[in-house]
Amino acid sequence: MSTSPYNQALGATLIERAKRERIVLVGVTLPGHTDDDTEAGLDELALLIDTAGADEAGRVVQRREAPDHTWYIGKGKAQELRDMCLAVDADTVVFDNELAPAQQFNLEKLLGRTALDRTAVILDIFAQNAHTLEGKAQVELALLRYRLPRLRRGASARLSQQRGGVGARFGSGETKLEVDRRRIMRRISKLEVDLKGLQHTRDLQRKSRTRSGLAAVTIVGYTNAGKSTLLNRLTEAGVLVEDRLFATLDPTTRRLSLPGGEPVLMTDTVGFVRRLPHGLVEAFKSTLEVASRADFLVHVVDCAAPDPEGQIAAVGDVLAEIDALSVPQLLVFNKADIAPEVAADLQARHEGSIALSAQQGTGIDSFLQALADRLRAITAVVELLVPYDRGDVLAAIHREGEVVSTFHDDDGVRVRARLAAASAGRLSEFLVRAA
Numbered sequence: 001m002s003t004s005p006y007n008q009a010l011g012a013t014l015i016e017r018a019k020r021e022r023i024v025l026v027g028v029t030l031p032g033h034t035d036d037d038t039e040a041g042l043d044e045l046a047l048l049i050d051t052a053g054a055d056e057a058g059r060v061v062q063r064r065e066a067p068d069h070t071w072y073i074g075k076g077k078a079q080e081l082r083d084m085c086l087a088v089d090a091d092t093v094v095f096d097n098e099l100a101p102a103q104q105f106n107l108e109k110l111l112g113r114t115a116l117d118r119t120a121v122i123l124d125i126f127a128q129n130a131h132t133l134e135g136k137a138q139v140e141l142a143l144l145r146y147r148l149p150r151l152r153r154g155a156s157a158r159l160s161q162q163r164g165g166v167g168a169r170f171g172s173g174e175t176k177l178e179v180d181r182r183r184i185m186r187r188i189s190k191l192e193v194d195l196k197g198l199q200h201t202r203d204l205q206r207k208s209r210t211r212s213g214l215a216a217v218t219i220v221g222y223t224n225a226g227k228s229t230l231l232n233r234l235t236e237a238g239v240l241v242e243d244r245l246f247a248t249l250d251p252t253t254r255r256l257s258l259p260g261g262e263p264v265l266m267t268d269t270v271g272f273v274r275r276l277p278h279g280l281v282e283a284f285k286s287t288l289e290v291a292s293r294a295d296f297l298v299h300v301v302d303c304a305a306p307d308p309e310g311q312i313a314a315v316g317d318v319l320a321e322i323d324a325l326s327v328p329q330l331l332v333f334n335k336a337d338i339a340p341e342v343a344a345d346l347q348a349r350h351e352g353s354i355a356l357s358a359q360q361g362t363g364i365d366s367f368l369q370a371l372a373d374r375l376r377a378i379t380a381v382v383e384l385l386v387p388y389d390r391g392d393v394l395a396a397i398h399r400e401g402e403v404v405s406t407f408h409d410d411d412g413v414r415v416r417a418r419l420a421a422a423s424a425g426r427l428s429e430f431l432v433r434a435a
Contacts, residue, residue, distance in 0.1 A: 020053060022057035022089060022090045023054045023092045024059070024081065024085055024090045024092075025042050025045055025058070025093075025095075026072075026081060026097075027042045028062050028063070028067065028095075029062070030064060030097075038061055041274070043306065044274065048125065049094060052128070054091075058088050062077045069103070078107070081093060081111065082112075092114040093114070093116070094116045094117065094120075096118050101150035104150065119146060122273070122276070127143065137194055137195050141188060142277070142279040142282070144187055146277075146279055214263050218269060219231060220315060220324075222300075222305070225271065225334055230334065230358040231266060233359075234364070251269050260372050260376070261402060262372070264375065267290050270284060272315050273314065288318075289322065291327065296327065296374065298329070298371065299331050301333050301346070303336060303339050332354050332355075332367060334356060335357060354370050379420060382417060382418075383414060383415070383431075384414070384432060393430060394413060396423070397419070397423075397427070
């Protein structure tokens with residue numbers, strides 16, 4: 001068995017836990033936020049720890065003007081948290097807020113149990129779901145970047161202890177030198193080099209797809225919104241679909257023919273959440289670039305979720321971080337069969353959006369027609385004159401675009417067609433004019 005740092009630090013993902021951990025959730029309402037915001041964040045955190053393999057045992061909430069530098073929460077509230085952990089026999093406490101390394105260390109010392117934050121839980125889930133070479137490298141890189149400042153701040157003794165359950169994949173690892181700063185820095189450097197090589201391979205694949213002349217459509221959305229279900233419905237891609245957060249991390253691309261016959265390449269991406277850790281966005285940048293380089297985005301929203309508008313805003317934040325906000329997009333409200341009234345209300349508030357059920361297949365025809373219309377609107381119609389002996393060019397036009405009309409004259413076949421910029425450029429010698 002491999003003894004790489006990834007396997008050693010994340011090996012717990014391969015072991016089925018006999019007992020689910022009991023976790024107390026902690027939320028702090030800071031200026032600019034409301035108690036409802038805090039409760040919504042804790043509700044999502046509960047879903048995250050459930051996905052990670054643990055159960056909520058209780059909640060502690062506090063309103064503060066600023067985080068306490070020692071425990072994040074106040075001294076009295078920290079004691080209350082300790083008492084609750086004892087009362088409910090909790091294994092771990094998880095803060096919805098981001099803990100500084102010193103705060104995490106002080107909390108563990110006071111509580112006598114593991115203290116984690118939201119970022120750590122998301123890293124844990126990504127560790128469970130990374131399967132490809134690139135995905136594993138991206139997760140390990142984010143994990144080590146997360147651990148490095150904690151090591152610098154003197155928490156290495158705590159981080160080097162063996163402990164199981166949620167957090168084991170990033171908090172423990174080898175029993176002594178694995179958490180040494182020099183080794184982590186060396187490992188980070190190697191991962192960055194490896195990922196550059198993998199990104200080069202991905203760039204070559206992307207260029208190959210670009211040369212195909214097909215429009216690139218990328219599906220984005222909140223985690224568990226139904227992106228993979230939609231891709232499977234449209235293309236029979238066979239992507240893993242589970243009712244849990246971050247079920248799939250690796251992008252999948254399939255060819256899809258729209259109602260007019262024009263083919264496109266449709267790609268599923270990793271789901272987003274509120275406050276997706278910046279380290280993960282950085283580590284997954286090469287994967288997320290598929291959105292920023294797309295010709296069109298399909299933004300899938302779970303209309304049955306408690307806060308669809310909040311999910312739309314959260315996805316917008318991540319798209320802004322990867323410079324993809326300028327890419328045209330179609331808003332799709334999924335799971336309309338579960339919440340039809342909510343779907344209708346959201347459609348009324350977002351002009352041009354579509355409601356459907358990827359699971360049941362209802363609304364798919366309307367979605368495909370809307371997608372085809374939007375793509376036509378941003379695709380130039382050009383006129384080409386193709387000699388009669390160039391049947392290969394005519395075949396390429398039909399294969400890569402949508403033929404609007406054809407006319408036979410003495411010099412050849414005049415074709416008006418909607419073509420992507422790459423296809424039009426490759427066929428420029430036959431171009432007569434833009435229609």
